Amino acid sequence: MRQILLLAILLVANTVCAAARTIQYNNDPSPKEQYIIGLLDLALEKSGSGMVMQANPEVWQESRIIQHVERGEFDVYWGAASTDNEAKMRAIRIPLTKGLLGYRLFIVKPDQQHRFTDINTLSQLKQLSAGQGRFWGDTQVLQHAGIPTETAIKYQSLFHMLEGERFDYFPRAVHEPWAEVEAYPELNLTVESHVLLTYPLAMYFYVNKQDDELAVALEAGLEQAISDGSFDAYFYGHPMIRDSLAKANIDKRTVIRIDNPYLPDTTPLERKELWLDLAALRQY
Numbered sequence: 001m002r003q004i005l006l007l008a009i010l011l012v013a014n015t016v017c018a019a020a021r022t023i024q025y026n027n028d029p030s031p032k033e034q035y036i037i038g039l040l041d042l043a044l045e046k047s048g049s050g051m052v053m054q055a056n057p058e059v060w061q062e063s064r065i066i067q068h069v070e071r072g073e074f075d076v077y078w079g080a081a082s083t084d085n086e087a088k089m090r091a092i093r094i095p096l097t098k099g100l101l102g103y104r105l106f107i108v109k110p111d112q113q114h115r116f117t118d119i120n121t122l123s124q125l126k127q128l129s130a131g132q133g134r135f136w137g138d139t140q141v142l143q144h145a146g147i148p149t150e151t152a153i154k155y156q157s158l159f160h161m162l163e164g165e166r167f168d169y170f171p172r173a174v175h176e177p178w179a180e181v182e183a184y185p186e187l188n189l190t191v192e193s194h195v196l197l198t199y200p201l202a203m204y205f206y207v208n209k210q211d212d213e214l215a216v217a218l219e220a221g222l223e224q225a226i227s228d229g230s231f232d233a234y235f236y237g238h239p240m241i242r243d244s245l246a247k248a249n250i251d252k253r254t255v256i257r258i259d260n261p262y263l264p265d266t267t268p269l270e271r272k273e274l275w276l277d278l279a280a281l282r283q284y
Contacts, residue, residue: 020050023075023214026065027055031179031240036078039096040205040218042234047221051214063135072208076218081202082137083264089206090215093268094222097175098235099275102138102201102260105248106130106169106192107162107177115168116194120254122146125195128168131158137262141199142171145258163187171197175244196253198278199260202267226273250278 025040026033037053044051056074068074070088078096079085095101108116119125126146132139134151142149150167152158159180162170169192172180177191205222207214225231235241255278268274 020052021213022054023051024054024056025076026060028059030183032173032176035175035238035240036096036203038238039231039234040076040078042225042230043205043218043221045221046224046228046230047217049217049221051217066206069206069208072210075207075211075214077206078203079206080137081204081264081267082262084137085204085206086264086266090209090211091264091266092205092207092215092218092222093202093266094204094219094226095202095268095274096205097173097203097241099200099202100175100241101173101203102199103174103276104171104197104199105174105177106171106195106197107159107181107189108169108192109163109165109188110190112168113190113192113194116192119195119256122256122258125197125256131162131167131170133158138199138201138260140262141201141258141260144261145199147258159184159187159189163189174248174250175241178244178247179240191247193249194254196248196250196255197258198255199258200263200267200269201260202263 023040023044025037027037028034041053044053060068062077062079065074065077066079066085066088069077077089080101081091081093081095085091106116115128119128122145126148129148129150130142132142132149132151133155134153139149139151148167150161152161158170161167181189181191205218207218222231225234
């Protein structure tokens with residue numbers, strides 16, 4: 001049945017997108033953003049739409065991208081699955097990092113590692129405070145679990161706040177912390193070695209609610225990539241993902257799970273092929 005649906009989506013995509021279209025995207029140079037940009041390229045290629053990518057001449061902040069996509073003045077945004085994002089934009093409900101966004105390691109100060117080594121439960125973790133972006137969707141997830149949080153509006157500020165001991169740890173997705181620590185060599189920071197915090201979380205492509213053309217193309221391309229194996233080949237073969245999973249030592253970490261009551265009901269949790277599981281991570 002899914003193969004028939006995929007064929008129908010591809011046929012619609014090829015019909016709707018007969019004329020080539022340029023898709024403007026935010027060309028952030030960070031490794032985690034470049035991973036998503038590569039996946040966007042793969043999705044457009046697999047869609048058969050003929051659409052081509054064009055980098056925005058400047059790097060925009062997340063709030064600005066959302067505003068412009070919502071108004072139909074920018075083509076595509078990628079961000080966490082949330083009811084707020086889905087109220088503003090149209091979600092392509094295929095997790096772009098296979099749920100890896102919800103597997104969290106901590107950036108800490110090296111001399112604070114001893115405070116985490118004996119943590120084995122959520123109640124113990126609650127004795128320490130996390131740093132988060134004030135408007136990030138998963139900030140609410142941590143707060144709902146009773147984890148103390150300190151927030152900042154600017155992402156960059158959080159690294160300096162951690163170094164200044166305004167909070168104890170900065171939770172980051174498994175594929176994020178090493179590149180981020182390297183990006184701030186002047187700060188005395190490292191990746192904590194004992195704890196893995198997990199909760200269900202997805203990252204999606206979003207487009208304007210009226211942009212059927214691009215929505216159909218992205219869904220068709222991603223479904224085709226999943227079907228033919230190129231999605232997983234790209235994910236597991238990407239240097240950032242491969243190297244991060246190797247460094248993370250998942251099998252040696254204490255896993256602490258919390259709920260995500262803010263995940264939209266539309267999240268395709270039943271499609272197991274779209275998600276990582278802990279057993280798969282533990283092989284690295």
